[in-house]
Amino acid sequence: MPTAEVITFNESIKFMESIGKNNLIEHEKAITNYALEKLRKINSVKIIGNPKNKAGVIAFTIKGIHPHDIATILDEDGVAIRAGHHCCQILHEKLNLTATARASIGIYNTKDDIDVLCKAIENCRKIFDLK
């Protein structure tokens, strides 16, 4: 019986309900849009997927740097992202992508977090000597 998980889940629901569904959605949208706006300005960053209603999940690539390397360097700058196939190898094959990096946005993220993410990406590009 996953007792700790059940108790945590209960607390998570209480936490989310205390903020309110609309506030959660608004916040996620605002930070996501801010992130997309800033990321699109960085040379060699490509956002994968451009649906009309985009949730706070941003898959991206940086030309010339493998996502695994991006993740390691960002990690050192205190930014946690995921790298790999994100359980969708088939989609990656279809899009002809070796792998992607993925930044996810939650209620606990702020615009400052996005600024740090972008700065860390610039650091990454500097290490790999990208123009």
Added chain:
Amino acid sequence: MDLKQLYQDIILEHGKSPRNLGKCEGYNHEAKGYNPLCGDKIHVYLKLNNGKKVENLTFEGEGCAISLASASIMTESVKGKSFVEAIEIMNAFLNMVKNTSEIQSNYLDNDQKTKLMSLSGVKQFPMRVKCATLSWHTLSSAIEGKKDEVNTEIID
């Protein structure tokens, strides 16, 4: 943890421009390796001559800077060595990347040792050790003539 230790110039250079890329002519051993967690893929081509010497060693692959650099430096270090020397170098590298700080081998010149040791920084980044060892396990598989693809989630 120092990123500079991991992404040294040698690694960035070999990662961007890997040496011995492609399918060498007359290869008689080959093997594939794959890291399903991040998508690193490698195909090693080996030509052992009648005297069991590594006449040629090349690879094709896609992946992170660490995996490509490791494969590139591997081909430079093992090409031209005898079968026995190649195995010794392989074991020395795997040992260094996981345990020791210096590579202990009788069959490498100083330049080759320096290049291989540039990968020792991977010890501080445990998640990346498999990136560095993939090509070497694949080479081992090629030498042994194994049919199955090397999978980093199954090997050590």
